[in-house]
Amino acid sequence: MNIVYRCHRLCLAVMVICCAAAGADDTLGEKPPGEFFPLRAKDHRDAPSFRRGEAVVGTTYFYWYDVESRVHIIDGDGSDSLTTHPADMDNISYKRASWHKTQLEDMVAAGVDFLMPVYWGVPGKHNQWSFVGLPPLVQAHDEICKEGVDVPAIGMFYDTSILKHNGFIKDGGRYHVDLTTDFGKEWFYTPIRDFFSLIPPRKWARIDGRPIVFMYASAFAKAQDPEQFNYVKRRFESQFGVVPFIVKSADWKGPADATYSWGGAVSGPLIYRQVAALGPGYDHTAVPGRKPLIVDRRDGQTYVDRWLKILALNPKNRPSIVHVETWNEWHEGTDVAHSREYGRSYIVLTKLFADMWRAGTVLKAPSLYPDANSVAWTPRRAQGLEIRAGGGDGVWRATKIAGVDSVVADVNPFSTDSRYLYFNVDDAFAFDL
Structure with a gap:
């Protein structure tokens, strides 16, 4: 009797979702593209895992490039799509295990613990690069493992841009995902x-045995539901036998x-409490249609300063995960x-600082104000407070009054009704909190 009831309830739920999908003129598909499905708890026994609170370094891995089709390499008008460029432009392709292998070997050299392929996998569109590029990555991972090398584990970076930009409808139109609906939640999952x-479970990047999923911005969802992540966890556990470890962007609702x-x-x-994000600088000059935005690398000093900032924090209280942003987003430099x-x-x-991070090293930045009760600034005399260069909405000029x-x-x-001055504050007082 109970079995019949459960089957009836399941069929009803599937029917509701399918009806909603019919309204979107497409279906999600009951079968995923990879072979590692379904899984059960026993499939995760003895799987390698980081511990919660263990110091680790991860990075986002953009694998959408393809030299053959020139996708993400040359823009439609024939101009260069990249601001910075990979050292080897001849072999770059998400389709080639040899390219992935080179990147993985360099991540080993950089001391990276886990990588997160930036995933744009629209449900049902299994011929697109997000799907096609993962098996060669796994192949490359296998090849290095067979050489006896510890390779970074593989987590997921969910590029939630696909919640709005997806071509999900059969005619190529988009479905704007509404997470307050049953179908929207299932689409999200x-x-x-x-x-x-598509990823062998022993290769998953895990914390306390749970696979890592980073979530990009919520702004692409049509609407949110505070229960959206609980839904994902329940569905994943029912199909994979383990609960995912979800790292959300701060703008997402729900736990x-x-x-x-x-x-x-x-x-x-x-x-943040568990994650610190940093990168070497930014320059999207090659991206069409964007207003200029450059954060100068300063010959590496920007990257060094950012690492020094987090290495100055008390290891007892500082985050455990460093997200290096990014491994290879060459469009945005x-x-x-x-x-x-x-x-x-x-x-x-990256190797230098990643090793320090894992070792719990503390590097105190030189400061005259570690115990200061106040900071001040006057022209030509900074006392723990320094005015930032004019720019953006913080334009200023020097004068005499x-x-x-x-x-x-x-x-x-x-803005016509607001003006701003921005200052850098010596915050050495906060390093030992």
Whole structure:
């Protein structure tokens, strides 16, 4: 009797979801593309895992490039799609295990513990690069493992852009995912299911045995539901025998296992209780249609300063996970991978700091204000407070007022009724909290 009831309830639930899918003119598909599905708890016995609180370094891995089709290499108008460039442009392709192997070997050299392929896997679109590129990655991972090398584990970076930009409808139209609906939640879950079905479970990056999933911004969802992550966890456990470890962007509603923010390459380190995000700088000059935004690398000093900032924190209280943003986003110039412009310098730096991070090293930045009760600034005399260079909505000019050197907020190009001055604050007082 109970079995019949459960089957009836399951069929009803599937029917409801399918009806909703019919309204979207497409279906999610009951079968994922990979062979590692379904799984049970026994399939995860003795799987390698990080411990919660263990110091680790992960990075986002952009694998959408393809030299043959020139996708993500040359723009439609024939212009260069990349701001910075991989050292070897001849072999770059998500289809080639040899390219993935080179990247994985360099991650080993950089001291990276886990990588997160940036996944745009729209449900049912199994011929797209997000799906096609993962088996060659797994093949490359296997080849290095057979050489006796410890290879970074594989987590998932869920690029939630696909919640809005997806071509999910059969005619190529988009379905804007509404997470307050049953179908929307199932749509949201399906890319996670599909991704992990393609990765052997012993290769998963885990915390306390649970596979790591980083979530990009919530802004692409049509609507949110505070229960959205609980739904994902229940569905994943029912089909894979384990609960995922979800790291959400701070703008998502509902409970997750950890929180982070994207943007560490622009304004890092961005520090949360369990995750710190940082990167070497930013430059999206090659991306069409964007307003200029450059965060100067300063010959590596930007990256060094950001690492020093988090290494100054008390190991008892500082985050355990460092998200290096990114391994190879060459469009936006946030890469630390081997490149034409910077050689292997950022691989060397990442290795240096990653080893310190795992060892619990503390590097105290020199400061005159570790115990200060206040900081101050006057022109030509910074006392723990330094005015930032003018720019954006914080434009200023130097002048004299009553014979005294002064700085005055100038016209804000973005607003007629507000002006701003921005300061860098020596926050050494906070390092031992």
